Amino acid sequence: MRRPVVLLAGILLGCSDPIDTAALDFRAEPLGAEEVNEWSVARLESGDHRVTVRRAADAARRCEDLEAELLHAAGSLTLRVSDSARGGGEGGAQPCGYTAVLDRIPSGQYTLRVVHSDRAGRSGAHVVLNQTLHIR
Numbered sequence: 323m324r325r326p327v328v329l330l331a332g333i334l335l336g337c338s339d340p341i342d343t344a345a346l347d348f349r350a351e352p353l354g355a356e357e358v359n360e361w362s363v364a365r366l367e368s369g370d371h372r373v374t375v376r377r378a379a380d381a382a383r384r385c386e387d388l389e390a391e392l393l394h395a396a397g398s399l400t401l402r403v404s405d406s407a408r409g410g411g412e413g414g415a416q417p418c419g420y421t422a423v424l425d426r427i428p429s430g431q432y433t434l435r436v437v438h439s440d441r442a443g444r445s446g447a448h449v450v451l452n453q454t455l456h457i458r
Contacts, residue, residue: 366453
């Protein structure tokens with residue numbers, strides 16, 4: 323009688339969403355004028371259940387105010403980058419380069435979207451990357 327209980331527990335554990343294991347490491351740093359063009363195009367590197375996204379984004383005040391969250395649904399991963407600062411800085415937008423490492427992604431096929439929310443005080447967001455991923 324003990325064997326069916328163990329088997330059932332294994333089946334139930336297998337039903338949990340494996341994408342919940344994915345982790346996000348996000349870092350943003352100020353960019354110099356000569357670096358903005360290099361970072362303005364999204365760069366995607368993948369390997370061993372890991373994807374690294376590098377891109378430029380503007381911060382209202384400081385690059386440290388940029389935040390990211392990883393959202394997931396069936397077959398879809400969305401990296402949402404937003405500015406937590408309220409209101410703009412006196413000198414305008416601060417150009418920043420960010421690196422987002424999505425780690426421990428289970429094997430499968432996903433659509434990765436990177437979405438930037440506009441600066442604080444403005445509405446809307448725009449997709450800066452929409453890419454199919456094959457994770458092995």
